[in-house]
Amino acid sequence: MSNRHFSFKIIILMLALLPAASWGAANKIKSVRIWPSPDNTRVVFDLEGSPEYTYFTLSKPERLVIDLADTQGKFDFSGLSNDSALLKKIRYSTAKNKQSVRLVLELEKSIKPQIFALTPTAPYGDRLVIDLRDREAEAKEAAPKQVVTHHAQESTNRPIIVAVDAGHGGEDPGSIGHAGTYEKNITLSIAKSLARLIDSESGMKSVLVRSGDYYVGYSRRTDIARQAGADLFVSIHADAFTTPQPSGGSVWVLSMKRANTELGRWLEKKERYSELLGGAAEVIQDSDSERYLTQALLDMSMDHSMTTSYGLSDMVISEMKKITHMHKSAPQAASLAVLTSPDIPSILVETGFISNPKEEKNLNWSTHRERLASAIFNAIKSHFKRTPPDGTLWASLKQDTRTHKVSRGESLSVLAQRYNISVKNLKVANNMNSDIVRIGQVLTIPSS
Template sequence: MSRAVITWMGAFLLLAISANLYAQNTINSVRVWPSPDSTRVVFDLTDKPDFSYFMLKNPLRLVVDLENTDKIKDLPTIPSKHQIVSKLRYSKAKTSKGVRFVFELTGPVKPVIFALAPTGPYKNRLVVDLYDKNQAESVVATSNTAVKKRELNQQRDIVIAIDAGHGGEDPGSIGPSGTYEKTITLQIAKRLERMIDAERGMISRMVRSGDYFVKLNTRTSRARQKKADFLVSIHADAFTSPQPNGASVWVLSLRRANSEIGKWIEDKEKHSELLGGAAGVIKDTASEKYLAQALLDMSMDHSMKTGFSVAEGMVQELKKVAKLHKKEPQAASLAVLKSPDIPSILVETGFISNPREERLLKSANHQERLAKAIFTSIKSYYLKNPPDDSLFASLKSQYPTKHKVRPGESLSLLANRYGVSVSKLKQVNQLKSNTLFIGQELDIPQS
């Protein structure tokens, strides 16, 4: 091979490498996800971004530079709801081949900016998370310290935290016709919210009220901030094939799930964090420390027992309105259930990967019936087991509990179970003998 040919090939190779190094990246879209305590702006890119940023004061601005990147024709307007960024605009770039974005801010923020590799439905992304400083400090303080015991406030409402699964960057599972799980879960959650708020003695608190991403550990932190007595996380199941169907209720297991569906749900939870840009699933130091403490003082044991009791009742309610995938509560190691001080369950309302159930889950009537089943089971549990300082406890002390006699039950057995005397049972129910009949309904007075 002649020297001229070798020189020509070397020059061509060098030119190709140089062209590759300085190829312009392309911004395909810019998306904005506002939430009550933060705003996320996502740049969808063709290639991995080369970026830098800095803050400016008077007025407050965040400046982000992207090297070797072309401008996109139109930038999105910023929604007025939960506004942290008032405007996103261009400014003069620091190099001729780059682009500079300016975020005009409404107040002090903590910026968290990072690149994400392609995953799920997304290609390369640059994520700009802007956290309201006051809100962020409040969340951290709550996560790192044990929550003080609620002051005894007679006749308070029982607080139910409702967690609509997924959201924002994380669509959750996607049905055959393109339905997003995040959309279905929020619709059912809002129906449940309405039912709880209409019930005297109960009040709801939404973990997310719109289409935005919330980290898994932050979901339980938000429930704790709102002093929740109980957390219900709503999801729509999926699998690799369209055949599986039916609703199920999940409780916490401190070990890896032993069922195929359980392992799938655990893996999906981890994937959701990656989609949202938080790779450290269940590795938040404060949460791990808090969990370890709770396991020692047995508060987790109480939460798990309460969660399982509600889950048992919920399975019974769900089977009245939907096909069940499993007839008993299932267990898996899920981050959203790991709050040691808040009893929690996760409800899979059906398989969105099943075409028939996807159509059902989109139906307003079916969503209403699912929400009603969830509401009824939670209400039933707290009517029987109300917190001492709640309105439900006050009502329970005024009115007796109802019990329907089953085979093998006697007055003495029921008296022992409910902690009352046989004579009191006979007096309240105006019984002249100790004989009971199957199906007979008795009033159980308070002990």
């Protein structure tokens, strides 16, 4: 046997004995998504397969270093969109070996990272999730919550506060329509329109639970409302089902029992699925998934909250009927974590079925979304006009009211001067958007 032939056989044998990883890494970074929020930043690496990883932090400057075993390092981070206040940039560094990659997240400040892998969940495949939270925010979160409370003797003429919650967000897209519409985008648009209407109304103020494309955990959503001293919590969603036929809006309130309708059970399942998508860290940390609901049930104020919620839901349905088909003509009940605030009346509004092609098209029409927001607002406004919370401007205007029939030559400014009240309060008491009055019009005159 020639030396040349022998050497060739040795080479073939050595190649056969090399591990498969030397021929090419088994895993690969497909894409990277950065979800900044007011409280933290979530970074998601979409991967070809399940990740095997280790990590550590470095200081001066602050960095988070992640080693991904058996992974290709060919993804270009330079084009990533990044509006995070915590994350400067992502780059590669010298890896442990040729089969792995080392990722470096350069940080703006000291953070407490939480890193975990997620198995494929439509519309995503395998993922490595990094939640970045600065230590100052961690300390504030751990401190006792300062809750704004409203008492008639402590607050006079305060605004009515409505917490507006846009469902889903960030890593959790919610339902996805046949044309690729994400529920999270529809809900945020309607929520912002509703918030603008509330803020434009004298004596009312909105609090947006989610103002951008990021995820907020269910218990955190109600915490935000409570800390703002909200008088009402409204969660905006767009429904979906396994078939495209169902259509129309619906309004949901909390049930102490599991839902007894197919749609209700689907909604409960969808909420849990949403939590696994967007709030996986919370699910991992808190194994007692019923803890928050149990706490809520102990508070007797839940009775008042649920009664108020049901009455308001009827009014929302009546208003929504004017502009869209309603899937259900009466309020529906389900055991939903986002509605379990014991001290705040809470409703969940399904604005239509995004799984229905016609309604998906409507929900993508800005005018339709604005009409939906107006319908919800009109119901909220009517509800609070009828029963304003104690200590609010609307409550004070409702007390000891009189009426006045407008005569020729009278105007709002003349009447305001005569009854020693402001034009603003006169307009609020009469639900007026302009300064024009008609002869013979009967006006409510609030107490001065």
